[in-house]
Amino acid sequence: MSNPYGPNPGDYLSNVRSFQLIESTLREGEQFANAFFSTEKKIEIAKALDDFGVDYIELTSPVASEQSRLDCEAICKLGLKAKILTHIRCHMDDARVAVETGVDGVDVVIGTSSFLREYSHGKDMSYITNSAVEVIEFVKSKGIEIRFSSEDSFRSDIVDLLNIYRTVDKIGVNRVGIADTVGCANPRQVYELVKTLKSVVSCDIECHFHNDTGCAIANAYTALEAGAKLIDVSVLGIGERNGITPLGGLMARMIAADREYVLGKYKLHKLRDLENLVADAVQVNVPFNNPITGFCAFTHKAGIHAKAILANPSTYEILNPADFGLTRYIHFANRLTGWNAIKSRVDQLNLNLTDDQCKEVTAKIKLMGDIRPLNIDDVDSIIKDFHADLKPSEDKSEQSEEPEVKKQKV
Numbered sequence: 001m002s003n004p005y006g007p008n009p010g011d012y013l014s015n016v017r018s019f020q021l022i023e024s025t026l027r028e029g030e031q032f033a034n035a036f037f038s039t040e041k042k043i044e045i046a047k048a049l050d051d052f053g054v055d056y057i058e059l060t061s062p063v064a065s066e067q068s069r070l071d072c073e074a075i076c077k078l079g080l081k082a083k084i085l086t087h088i089r090c091h092m093d094d095a096r097v098a099v100e101t102g103v104d105g106v107d108v109v110i111g112t113s114s115f116l117r118e119y120s121h122g123k124d125m126s127y128i129t130n131s132a133v134e135v136i137e138f139v140k141s142k143g144i145e146i147r148f149s150s151e152d153s154f155r156s157d158i159v160d161l162l163n164i165y166r167t168v169d170k171i172g173v174n175r176v177g178i179a180d181t182v183g184c185a186n187p188r189q190v191y192e193l194v195k196t197l198k199s200v201v202s203c204d205i206e207c208h209f210h211n212d213t214g215c216a217i218a219n220a221y222t223a224l225e226a227g228a229k230l231i232d233v234s235v236l237g238i239g240e241r242n243g244i245t246p247l248g249g250l251m252a253r254m255i256a257a258d259r260e261y262v263l264g265k266y267k268l269h270k271l272r273d274l275e276n277l278v279a280d281a282v283q284v285n286v287p288f289n290n291p292i293t294g295f296c297a298f299t300h301k302a303g304i305h306a307k308a309i310l311a312n313p314s315t316y317e318i319l320n321p322a323d324f325g326l327t328r329y330i331h332f333a334n335r336l337t338g339w340n341a342i343k344s345r346v347d348q349l350n351l352n353l354t355d356d357q358c359k360e361v362t363a364k365i366k367l368m369g370d371i372r373p374l375n376i377d378d379v380d381s382i383i384k385d386f387h388a389d390l391k392p393s394e395d396k397s398e399q400s401e402e403p404e405v406k407k408q409k410v
């Protein structure tokens with residue numbers, strides 16, 4: 001049966017089943033307000049990303065600082081499976097430094113929107129195009145991969161964009177990138193732009209989405225549906241302002257679409273450690289509502305949910321926690337609980353209560369839950385007291401099918 005959450009089989013543009021990741025924790029992520037990565041920390045993160053299985057690791061520009069250049073060289077020497085990229089301005093001064101670092105590829109970017117042309121670098125489209133051609137040909141001449149990206153693509157003139165992408169495609173750029181630098185794009189706009197670009201270039205398309213308006217994961221998925229091949233991510237989404245498409249969130253979206261592909265390619269059981277590593281490094285907590293690893297991502301609370309989850313987890317879970325080395329949890333210590341959840345706790349406590357007795361004790365738990373927040377100990381005490389107070393004739397264990405055995409034990 002085809003997966004209803006995967007790509008439509010007739011969607012011939014889609015790369016949902018063949019996408020790649022450009023992991024930018026060590027570039028975009030370094031632009032996160034709290035980030036300072038020592039060389040040792042960068043190496044630890046790069047190794048963890050490589051072990052997770054990302055396709056590319058993007059590093060801060062080597063012209064940002066002398067230590068950034070040295071770190072770039074050090075990471076290139078690690079011999080990782082992932083290809084190492086560095087990210088530079090569209091300028092020969094940057095390109096000359098980048099190609100000497102030992103990287104496998106260079107990501108070049110320049111703003112094409114009127115905002116950035118006027119207030120950032122001050123160059124017009126013909127100057128930008130000439131610089132792009134010069135930088136691309138130079139990097140290619142060194143036998144290194146080269147990607148050209150327009151910054152602020154969604155606020156750029158579509159004719160300008162298509163013209164420059166067509167030009168760089170013709171001279172053999174490896175990839176072109178679209179960047180939603182200010183997080184303004186919505187999925188329909190993403191679909192339209194990627195699909196249009198796909199009809200103009202023959203090279204791969206990479207996409208970069210900021211999350212200012214909360215669309216970064218949805219935009220990434222839609223870009224893949226429209227034919228983009230590569231998505232920029234960072235661990236926990238860290239980056240400028242509130243960041244970009246998060247690695248874990250995108251994994252959640254993609255595993256729902258194509259479990260086999262994602263499980264075959266990425267070590268998802270390493271995600272939690274990877275996120276904790278980066279969270280510690282930049283001194284934040286993993287958000288409570290983080291996809292997959294948020295503390296309650298697989299916790300079920302309301303009685304209606306708990307009953308169905310106990311019968312079949314697919315009732316209220318689109319993701320299987322076991323795929324990420326995690327477990328689900330039924331939160332029964334609260335007034336929204338139901339007798340099915342409490343019966344499951346009774347069983348865990350190895351007590352025997354009839355269904356009616358479970359319903360009775362559930363009512364007591366709810367009464368207490370109306371007065372104050374409960375914890376597991378509270379509920380266990382209510383259950384145990386209830387059980388202890390049963391008259392022998394009411395105690396289900398006294399009426400069990402094996403009275404002989406019980407008598408012998410006594």
Ligand SMILES: CC(=O)SCCNC(=O)CCNC(=O)[C@H](O)C(C)(C)COP(=O)(O)OP(=O)(O)OC[C@H]1O[C@@H](n2cnc3c(N)ncnc32)[C@H](O)[C@@H]1OP(=O)(O)O
Pocket residue numbers: 031061063064065088089090091109110111120121122151181240
């Ligand atoms: C959207 C993004 O995230 S793009 C990536 C952002 N990454 C970074 O900025 C990396 C860290 N940056 C740095 O270390 C510094 O900004 C440097 C080393 C790159 C440049 O530093 P400075 O020379 O002091 O310039 P400053 O940062 O003040 O201004 C940016 C300069 O780059 C130019 N510029 C900006 N974008 C581009 C571009 N894509 N291509 C070419 N030149 C550009 C600007 O015109 C400006 O040059 P100017 O000083 O001649 O006016």
Ligand SMILES: O=C(O)CCC(=O)C(=O)O
Pocket residue numbers: 028087107108109149150151152177178179180181182208210
């Ligand atoms: O190089 C790119 O494609 C993206 C650069 C960037 O970080 C952005 O535009 O937000």
Ligand SMILES: [Zn+2]
Pocket residue numbers: 028181208210239240244
């Ligand atoms: Zn960015």
